[in-house]
Amino acid sequence: MTDFPFDSIGLDLDGTLLDTKADLAAAVNVALAEGGYAQVPAEQVEGMIGGGAKMMLARAIESQGGSMAEEDFRPLYKVLLRYYSENNAVHSRPFPGVIDTLDRLAAMDVKLAVVTNKFESFASGILRQLGLADRFVTLIGGDSLGRDAEGNFRAKPAADPIHAAIERCNATRLAFVGDSSYDVMAARAADVPVVAAGYGYCDKPADELGADAVIDRFDALIPALEAL
Numbered sequence: 001m002t003d004f005p006f007d008s009i010g011l012d013l014d015g016t017l018l019d020t021k022a023d024l025a026a027a028v029n030v031a032l033a034e035g036g037y038a039q040v041p042a043e044q045v046e047g048m049i050g051g052g053a054k055m056m057l058a059r060a061i062e063s064q065g066g067s068m069a070e071e072d073f074r075p076l077y078k079v080l081l082r083y084y085s086e087n088n089a090v091h092s093r094p095f096p097g098v099i100d101t102l103d104r105l106a107a108m109d110v111k112l113a114v115v116t117n118k119f120e121s122f123a124s125g126i127l128r129q130l131g132l133a134d135r136f137v138t139l140i141g142g143d144s145l146g147r148d149a150e151g152n153f154r155a156k157p158a159a160d161p162i163h164a165a166i167e168r169c170n171a172t173r174l175a176f177v178g179d180s181s182y183d184v185m186a187a188r189a190a191d192v193p194v195v196a197a198g199y200g201y202c203d204k205p206a207d208e209l210g211a212d213a214v215i216d217r218f219d220a221l222i223p224a225l226e227a228l
């Protein structure tokens with residue numbers, strides 16, 4: 001181990017490690033077509049990513065003043081999930097600098113955990129298809145920790161998935177990296193330092209997310225963490 005200040009890093013998936021926008025947009029648009037709604041361009045879907053697939057679809061339907069009644073929404077959500085389960089790594093790829101940086105972190109014995117609001121099965125399938133699964137000590141998806149007393153998934157922005165990452169990495173010092181306000185809120189709630197991926201699908205300007213640092217490429221991560 002070098003004098004790198006963290007022994008573990010938690011990493012968001014969509015918009016941080018992987019550019020998944022095109023596959024997510026295709027899945028949303030299949031569901032929107034099913035409901036008779038207009039198609040939404042991928043650039044617009046981008047701002048709807050971060051809270052999980054259900055929230056992404058809800059935002060797309062609401063942007064067209066559509067019905068959010070359970071009997072209208074549920075069938076479209078099912079269409080999205082079915083389509084995405086079969087088409088989730090068609091266009092999705094690591095962002096520039098991701099592979100090199102993960103190699104460098106592995107060489108420094110830094111443990112890596114994926115903490116995503118995607119369903120665990122989707123996230124693990126994508127990482128497997130892209131040949132990246134073995135790089136992570138653990139993967140915590142939006143559904144991995146079950147639901148809280150109100151019936152909501154114990155997912156970001158809650159601290160629970162970050163705490164789970166700390167535990168599963170057996171981390172002494174963990175930092176988190178993510179692209180949305182959910183990521184920053186979850187890291188803050190768990191009291192861990194957080195770096196914002198400014199090149200990702202930020203739901204507000206990256207420097208307004210409240211992170212400790214902002215990077216504009218993934219390969220700026222190691223120096224950014226060293227400077228925290």
Ligand SMILES: O=C(O)COP(=O)(O)O
Binds near residue numbers: 013014117
């Ligand atoms: O798919 C989403 O909406 C969120 O996924 P992420 O937590 O990996 O960004």
Ligand SMILES: [Mg+2]
Binds near residue numbers: 016050200
């Ligand atoms: Mg994200």
